[in-house]
Amino acid sequence: MPALKVLILGGTTEAAALATELIARHGERVDVVSSFAGRVEGLKPPPGRIRIGGFGGTAGLAAYLAEERIDAVVDATHPFAAQMSRNAREAAALAGVPRLLFWRVPWPRHPLDRWIEVDSIEAAAQALVHLGRRVWLTVGASELAPFAAVSDRWYLVRVIEAKAPLPLPDCMVIEARGPFRLENERALIRHHRIEAMVSKASGGRATYAKIEAAREADLPVVMVRRPLPEPGERVAEVGGAADWVSSRL
Numbered sequence: 001m002p003a004l005k006v007l008i009l010g011g012t013t014e015a016a017a018l019a020t021e022l023i024a025r026h027g028e029r030v031d032v033v034s035s036f037a038g039r040v041e042g043l044k045p046p047p048g049r050i051r052i053g054g055f056g057g058t059a060g061l062a063a064y065l066a067e068e069r070i071d072a073v074v075d076a077t078h079p080f081a082a083q084m085s086r087n088a089r090e091a092a093a094l095a096g097v098p099r100l101l102f103w104r105v106p107w108p109r110h111p112l113d114r115w116i117e118v119d120s121i122e123a124a125a126q127a128l129v130h131l132g133r134r135v136w137l138t139v140g141a142s143e144l145a146p147f148a149a150v151s152d153r154w155y156l157v158r159v160i161e162a163k164a165p166l167p168l169p170d171c172m173v174i175e176a177r178g179p180f181r182l183e184n185e186r187a188l189i190r191h192h193r194i195e196a197m198v199s200k201a202s203g204g205r206a207t208y209a210k211i212e213a214a215r216e217a218d219l220p221v222v223m224v225r226r227p228l229p230e231p232g233e234r235v236a237e238v239g240g241a242a243d244w245v246s247s248r249l
Contacts (some may be wrong), residue, residue, distance in 0.1 A: 003031040015076035019046035061091035076102040101234035104203040132195020178206035185213035
């Protein structure tokens, strides 16, 4: 029997864990392709094949699925990668390929969390007007521009890769990739005298330590809500995604 060809749209810790789980379970019975949209330096590559770069929208992804004879797609992209998830749903439907959405478990709100929930990055920037002047931004390098309008703040910016020049007049940049440890997040807050944080409601364990550290320090956290998930079958655990793929063998 030919190997089952599985495309994992990823770049997340769960996507890598799924590739590892599938090959551990099935070995050469599966041909796993992990797709990365951007930077991969510093990442431990998951087992299987790697593809780097975009597909060219819905049509390009549908063509790739057909040309590569992909048997199943798992969308394990970041919860805020709404456009990619939409492309995955539409392309899988066009190509007639079964698709599963991995929808990471959201962070639960603790009673002591001081979250200010908003629906967009722009709203998050506006919310800072009423908060402290030393702000930790953890929203991604491509989404910093709205904070330039709140120019009377000092920003600590942590991103995977800095896009130079940054639009913020007064900031310090840290390039780092999770997972992050709680003691390190505590130290960042103390050392930089952070008074407020901005975060996306990404969920998962890799970056949850910053939320715990903010809670301990009694910091307000401007939390950008997730976009709604694309319709279709979805799971919230790596094991469940592996089971879905296994059922197609």
